[in-house]
Amino acid sequence: MPLRKVILLLNETAAGKAALDTALDTARLWQSHLTVLHVRVDARDVAPLAGEGLSGAMIEDMMVATEKESAVRAHDVRVLFEQAVNTHGVTIGEPRSGVATANFVSVAGREEEIIAQQARLADLTVIPHPEAGQDVSSSDALHAVLFDSGRPVLLAPATPPASIGRRICVGWNGTAESSSAVQAGIPWMKKAETVRILTSEDYQRRGPGAADLAAYLALHDIRVEVATFRAIDKNVGAGLIAATREFGADLLTMGAYSHSRLRQLILGGVTRHILENSDLPVLMSR
Structure with missing residues (x-):
């Protein structure tokens, strides 16, 4: 199924600019409609955080300042x-058949709630890469889409890619999560110049192997090659x-959080490492 609606969660950061470029390239590739969503802080959420000991006038001043700051930020993002x-x-x-279109929407509320709800009626949601020094494992917006939308997410790289979807790698480990990612990636694979399945004994779980996946994709008229990679210093x-870089991939599709998010947060994991270190667009689903 072609992509007809794409959503981008946009802020004013440098990573947001790179994500915007990635989302617009995706819209042009698919001739789809892109909704750029900016979520402003709701001034009403400031009051519960103010704590005790503040007068009503002080809280009101804080709410007014928050609204002004949010309005300035929303203006800057719209200009971007x-x-x-x-x-x-x-x-x-508005959306038009055969033409890449886009619109800008700015709403007030809780970012993770709004993006998860809007993503449920989108073919793809693009999330900016975390800023340097931020812990991607604490990204509420990213995890809201992954865990609460039922739809795939594209994590944009920190810098705009030169291309997207021409050379695709599929990280396969036989899990339900990787199967879901394959389904999300099939439309991309049909457009791609070449597709490579990446498999490893250290990555594979109980389930179909890479050869089984290759046979399945052949039924969709997608010809692939299979390559084995190895963990580096026990890091899958x-x-x-490293395998995606060796292939010159411009898109990686993979399942997210085959292990629980808490376990990956504490012990590390493949998903967390990819989110924090990948320099190409990553299409994820679970």
Whole structure:
């Protein structure tokens, strides 16, 4: 199924700019409609955080300051959107068949709640890469889409990719999560120039192997090659990233959190390593 609706969660950071470029390239590739969503802080959420000992007037001042700051940020993000749309040759307006279009929406609320809800009626949601020094495992927006939307997510790289979806790697380990990612990736694979399945004894779980996946994709008229990679210093995620670089991939599709998120947070894991270290777009599902 082709991608018809893409959502991008946009903030004013440098990573947000890279994600915007990635999302616009995706919209052009699929001639789809891109909704750029900016979530402002709801001033009403400030009051419970103010704590005791503050007068009503002080809390009201804090709410007014929050609204002003949010309005300035929303304006800056909209300017960023309009500039990027012009650069990428995407039309601002309502969805139109055969044309890449985009619109900008700014709403107040809790970011993780709004993006998860909106993602449920989108073919793909693009999330910016975490800023340097941030822990991607604490990204509420990313995990809200993964765990609460039922839809795939594309983690944009920290810098805009030169291309997306021409050379695709599939990280396969036989799990239900990787199966879901394959389904999300099939439309991309049909467009790709070449596809490689990456498999490893250190990564494989109980379930179908890479050869089984290759046979399944052949039924969809997708011809693939299979390559084995090895963990680097016992780190499967590092080995997987090295394999994508060796292949010159511009998209990695893989399942997210075959182990629990808590276990990966405490002990580390393939998903966490990929999210924190990958320098190419990652299409994830679970």
